[in-house]
Amino acid sequence: MNKSSHGNTNTNLMKERKPKQKTDDEKDYSKEKISNNTDFYNVIFLLLLYTIQGVPIGVSSVVPLIIQDKVSYSQLSMLSLISIPFSLKLLWAPIIDAVYIKKFGRRKSWIIPLQLICSLLMIFYSLRVSTWLGERDGPINLYSLTSFFFILFFLMATQDIAVDGWALTMLSEKNKGLASICNILGQNIGYCVSQLSFLTLNNKKICFYLFKKYPFVDMNVFLKFWGLFILLLTILTFFKKEISNNKENENNKIIEQEKEHKNKSENISNVPKKDGNEFRNAKETYKNLYELLFLPPMKIFIILFLINRLPFASVEVATNFKMLKKGITKEEFAIFNPFFIPISIISPAIIGKIIQNTNPLNVYYYGYMLRYISNIVLSTLLPLTEYMYSNKTHIPQIFFYIYYLYIFGAQIFNNLCIDLMTVSSMGFQNVISDPQIGGTYMTFLNTINNMGSHMNPKNKLTDICTSLTLEQAKKDITKECKLVKEQDKYPGDILSKNTLDQNINPLNSNETDENSDDEEIRKWREKRLMQLKKRQELKKDGVYIDVIEKDFIPTVVKNACVVCHFYDNNFKRCHILHTHLIKLANIHLATKFIKVEAKNCLFFMNKLNIKVLPSLCLFIDGVLVKTCIGFEDFGNKDEFKTKDLELFLFKKNLIRNTEYNESDEED
Incomplete structure (x- = not known):
């Protein structure tokens, strides 16, 4: 009795030790x-x-x-x-699919x-x-x-x-x-x-x-x-x-069996092996690609993806083009570019996560409809831009900020719709592609998609927009010619004191030519006169000034071009350089010429690694572009001419032209 009971107990324990079978779920x-x-x-x-x-x-x-x-x-x-x-x-895609180790x-x-x-x-x-x-x-x-x-x-x-x-x-x-x-x-x-x-x-x-x-x-x-x-x-x-490659291998075996059966029925004895003839594989891949073109669903795919962008071309191209004509500048458009870049990176990932378990074609359809709506929103930008810039002086600045946000929102909405269509279309291509010739299949579908984007008549629409304003352009050319003549008489880059006086006088006196009744030229003359007078006011004796340490950075940052001379009064060469810089400062008003006494500016001497005097530091937009040690860049001799220094500064883009007269060297 006990033995039997003990035996049953062992049997139950053995049953319990058996691993539990997992269910199908x-x-x-x-x-x-x-x-x-x-x-x-x-x-x-x-x-x-x-x-x-x-x-x-x-x-x-x-x-x-x-x-x-x-x-x-x-x-x-x-x-x-x-x-x-x-x-x-696409031309060599079948070779990539067929030839391999x-x-x-x-x-x-x-x-x-x-x-x-x-x-x-x-x-x-x-x-x-x-x-x-x-x-x-x-x-x-x-x-x-x-x-x-x-x-x-x-x-x-x-x-x-x-x-x-x-x-x-x-x-x-x-x-x-x-x-x-x-x-x-x-x-x-x-x-x-x-x-x-x-x-x-x-x-x-x-x-x-x-x-x-x-x-x-x-x-x-x-x-x-x-x-x-x-x-x-x-x-x-x-x-x-x-x-x-399991699915590919299964497909290859089925194809091989079908071919062997076909060859036996036709009594064909010498059949080359697939794995031993890559060129035959490539030939068959090209043949499959050719047959792919004539599949009924593929014909529909090709037609749809070649013409699907046509309805959006006019709005997405002409709107920005016309907005520039209505007053908005390229610089204002460029404000939004830094924000578009991260959005263009993030949006495909977010869209892909949202549509992961949905039908790609359904998503493409919704993206297509949303893109229509985004184009309606974009089309409102043109009349809005015309109104804003025609009444610019009367509209508070806060409304311009709202206007810029509206542009940004409209562009983002449009870009998201484009990304939605792109991600869903490529997802559909991945689903329908045959893995056996996957590279060729995907390349073919992408090529059709790319052809649709290149066939998008953006360039043609741009030409049409240009031709519509051709008559206005002809009138503008005539006005431009008049303005060019005026600007030749009173150039915009007048830098010397004498030429300032010579050009202000005729503008002050109402000396005009036969074309002076043009309203645009009259406004330009008034504007130019104000510019010249303002520049003349800035022209003072001693423009080559001493700068103390605390004013050094503001002076360098504030001016576009700065020539800074670090000097010591006990050095002969510093006095020689003073003489040349005073002459150039009197001529080139657009460049700031300054001098800094080295012993009073030790911090910047160390910062700029200046250990030899005189040293000439050249700054463009606050950035040090060149440090001239001594007279090394001027022949390393004391007898160099002011013209040599001027030419050197011109090559380094510190001055815009060379105006110094050689005859002044004799004075």
Whole structure:
């Protein structure tokens, strides 16, 4: 009895020790949790891959800003060729899908070498690019710059094909739509960060106050940094396992079985193996792409995405164009730009989170309707701008602040609607794309989308807006010609005392020519007369003044161009420099000439690292651009001429022209 009871007890204990079987719901929940964790890291990884695509675009966008003052607009237009690879990448997309090393990975076979070449080019050619930009006192080489960035764009366009294909299989079916958010968000981050970081760290004013007196980075350092960043990401990609090809393998097996069955039925004996003939695979991918064009749903997709932007073109283009004509300035428009940049980065992520579990086409439809509403709001800006600027003198300033907020809100609303349409359309493309030819499929759909944006008749509408005002432009040209004649008689950059007197006298006396009855010219003369009289009032003896330590910073910051002489009364060379500066100060009124006694300004002597007297410090907009030690920049001899000093200051942009007369040297 006891034995039996003991046996039953052991049996019950063994039953209790058996692991509890998980239900189907628990298994599904566990798998979903693992999938979500994996997708989180995959999204971060995709975001980095898309970010580096925006880096060459952002870096290339600052090139025109650097060289615009040194080349003509026709030469500058050559840089527009660098974006061609992104428009033509569909031509070689099937090759990227078909040709790869199986053991290495279908997408990694392309991504790793492409990124490696890109990073090495940026690292080893950074110094040459800096030289081609003229940063090292050399001539600008536009052909080399265009070729360099064209290669970078080609590499990144090809990498984009492979990444698009990988994104379709890297994420789970549930989160596949997140690939579109990674695409938009990553490229925006890469573009904005690379562009803004260079413009900030290369700016003389910002670097002077934050770091030191010279720009913190140039293109050489900047390209090396991003080259190393891409190289590190390439190493990370090497260790990333490409294990998301199950669906592709199943599709390939089905296709192979169908082909074998077809070949046997047709008694075809010599059938090449798929894995051994990449060129045949590429040929079939091109064939699939061709057949894709004639699918009924694809025909509808192509038509819709080619014409979907047409209704918005007139308002979104012509409104800003006409607002400028009605009185608002480009500078006022530029106030909003710093706010648009972070919003353009954040908005795709927020929109993607909101629409993650919804039908992309439904979201696209709502975005389309909202964009219509945003265009109605934008259309109200034109009459409002006309009213505000036609009554500018009578409207309180507070209403202008409200007006600027209204412009900002209307532009933000419009941009959010555009982002909503873009994110949802790309999410739809990710859902319908076939992973078997994912790179080609996504590239094809993106190309259709891009063609729709390029076919948007913005340029044509701009031409129409221009032609509508052609008659008015002809009248304006006539007036401009009259004004040019007047300005030639009384130039705007009158800096010497004698020329001031010579030009004020005829303006005071009503000496006019046959065109003087023009109202615009009369108003210009009154304005010019006030400017000249104001400048004459500022012209006093002893304009080359002594400045004490507490007035040094206000004087340097307040004036656009300042020439500061640190001197000691016991030094002969300081007195020589005094003589030349007094002569130039009497001529060049737009530049502030000051002198500072060194023993009374020791703090700034140390701050500016001045250890030799005389020293001449040149400031532009409060930033130190040059320190002349002794007479090194004037031949290092005491007998240099005032004209030599004037020419030196002219080359350093401290004065606007050279007016000193050589005959004055004899006096």
